[in-house]
Amino acid sequence: MRVIAARICGLLCIVGLALALQADAAPIDDAMLALVSGDSAKGISMLRALAENGDIQAAIFLGDTYHDGTGDIPKDYVESTKWYRSVANHGVPMGQYDLGRAYFGGEGVARNGAEALKLYHLAADRGYAPAQVQVAHAYTDPRLFDLKGIAENPAEGAKWLRRAAEQGDGDGQGVLGQFYEDGKGVQQDYVQAYMWETLAIASMESKKGKYFADEVRAARDELTGKMSKSQIAEGERLAENWQPGNIRTQVTIKDTGRTVAACFINNARMYGAQTCQPPANLVGAVFGSCAREEAAYKADLDAQHPNDPVFVDEVMTKIHERMSNSVQAALLDSQIKSGRCR
Numbered sequence: 499m500r501v502i503a504a505r506i507c508g509l510l511c512i513v514g515l516a517l518a519l520q521a522d523a524a525p526i527d528d529a530m531l532a533l534v535s536g537d538s539a540k541g542i543s544m545l546r547a548l549a550e551n552g553d554i555q556a557a558i559f560l561g562d563t564y565h566d567g568t569g570d571i572p573k574d575y576v577e578s579t580k581w582y583r584s585v586a587n588h589g590v591p592m593g594q595y596d597l598g599r600a601y602f603g604g605e606g607v608a609r610n611g612a613e614a615l616k617l618y619h620l621a622a623d624r625g626y627a628p629a630q631v632q633v634a635h636a637y638t639d640p641r642l643f644d645l646k647g648i649a650e651n652p653a654e655g656a657k658w659l660r661r662a663a664e665q666g667d668g669d670g671q672g673v674l675g676q677f678y679e680d681g682k683g684v685q686q687d688y689v690q691a692y693m694w695e696t697l698a699i700a701s702m703e704s705k706k707g708k709y710f711a712d713e714v715r716a717a718r719d720e721l722t723g724k725m726s727k728s729q730i731a732e733g734e735r736l737a738e739n740w741q742p743g744n745i746r747t748q749v750t751i752k753d754t755g756r757t758v759a760a761c762f763i764n765n766a767r768m769y770g771a772q773t774c775q776p777p778a779n780l781v782g783a784v785f786g787s788c789a790r791e792e793a794a795y796k797a798d799l800d801a802q803h804p805n806d807p808v809f810v811d812e813v814m815t816k817i818h819e820r821m822s823n824s825v826q827a828a829l830l831d832s833q834i835k836s837g838r839c840r
Contacts, residue, residue, distance in 0.1 A: 526555055538569040549581065554590055557581045561596060565605070579606030586617065589812070591626035594618075598629065602643070611643030622658065624806060627667035634658035634673065638683070652683030663694060666742040668701030672714045679721055688725050692718065692733030697740060754795040759821065761788035766825045770832025777829035784825050785818060792817075 525548055533541030542563065548556035561581035567573040579600040585593025598617030601610045615636050621629035638655035640648040656677050662670025675694030678687045695718040702711040722730055765787045769780050785792075792814070799810045 526553070526559075529556070530559065533563065533568060536569060538571045542571060549584070554585055554588060554593075557585050558590075558592060558596075561585065561593075565596075575600065575606035577606070589809075591621035591624045591629065594621040595626055595629040595632075598632070602632075609644075611645060615643050615645070622661075624809060625661075625665070627662040627665045627670060630658045630662040631667060631670045631673065634662070634670070652677070654683070656683030663697075664742060666697075666701060668698045668705060668710070668714075671695070671701060672698035672717075675714075675721075676717065679717075688721060689729050689733045689736065691721055692725065692730060693736040693740065695721065696733065696737040700737075754791075754798050755817075758788060758791045758795045758817065761791040762821050762825050763828050766828035767832040770829040771836045774833060777826040777833070780829055781822055781825050784829070 525544065529541050529544035529548065531541075532538075532544065542560070545556045545560045545563070549560050558581070561578045563571055563578075564574040564581070565578035579597065582593050582596040582600060586597040587593075594617045598614045598621065600606055600614075601617065602614035603609065615633070618629045618632040618636070622633045634655040634657075636643050636645065636655075637651045637658065640646075640650060656674065659670050659674040659677065663674045671694045675691045675698060677683050678691035678694065680686070684690075695714055698714045699711045699718065702714060725733075762784055766780075766784045769784055769787075770777070773780065795817075796810065796814055799813055800807075
């Protein structure tokens with residue numbers, strides 16, 4: 499199974515579907531604990547129940563479990579593709595990428611390069627780095643996707659690689675480094691090549707393992723034979739000082755999301771203790787009282803997705819939808835505890 503923490507981070511930071519705003523994530527935790535402790539049937543059953551009730555995170559974990567196989571759960575590409583499709587249908591970039599991968603590899607569906615590229619593009623346009631790398635491959639070598647009559651466009655491929663690389667994606671960084679070394683789609687620049695390959699090595703060692711890092715390291719070793727000592731030193735300096743693009747929003751978006759959730763719940767408790775109106779009538783007032791916190795969260799989303807205002811609006815709407823029941827429950831609980839509302 500893929501590294502679960504990485505999938506959660508991708509879902510929260512890129513999609514921003516307010517999963518971090520859920521006050522109680524115990525069902526997911528319990529399901530994953532059952533899976534890793536060997537009770538696969540229980541874990542799958544719990545995930546399925548959550549996913550069938552619209553839980554995106556559970557659907558992704560189900561797809562991953564069936565795709566990779568774990569414990570006594572064999573690989574089942576038909577089942578994994580079913581769940582990836584359900585996630586993609588919600589407009590989630592991670593699901594779009596996973597469904598695209600299924601079409602590209604013919605996993606659970608007939609291979610269809612054009613459909614794979616369409617799905618990769620949807621995810622790439624919303625900033626999902628692994629999909630941006632695949633879009634780059636399509637422009638660089640359309641034959642990989644069985645795209646006939648389409649000319650190679652290395653410059654366009656390099657553009658998409660840069661978008662992924664600037665997010666810290668090791669694959670994007672490694673391939674972009676190779677592009678700079680070969681002068682493919684960009685002007686040949688050994689210093690830039692060295693920088694990106696150095697960054698790729700560090701990224702892969704932390705996320706994918708030594709084997710993948712060593713592949714890039716071998717390519718960089720060959721590159722150094724073409725470089726002067728001053729060029730290598732400059733490449734090292736650039737790599738050391740490099741920072742991902744959008745690093746502020748990647749770091750803060752979860753924190754501001756939790757701040758919004760806390761504001762909703764705390765204000766709901768305050769309103770509930772002060773008034774005996776039906777909770778459903780107070781939800782709008784609670785949301786309105788947290789306008790400043792919501793504005794800060796939306797600013798982070800805008801910075802993360804500057805070219806997709808529709809998506810940002812969808813996320814903000816989704817936050818209200820997901821929090822409405824929690825806010826009403828907090829209002830009612832506070833009214834009961836106050837002893838004033840009977």
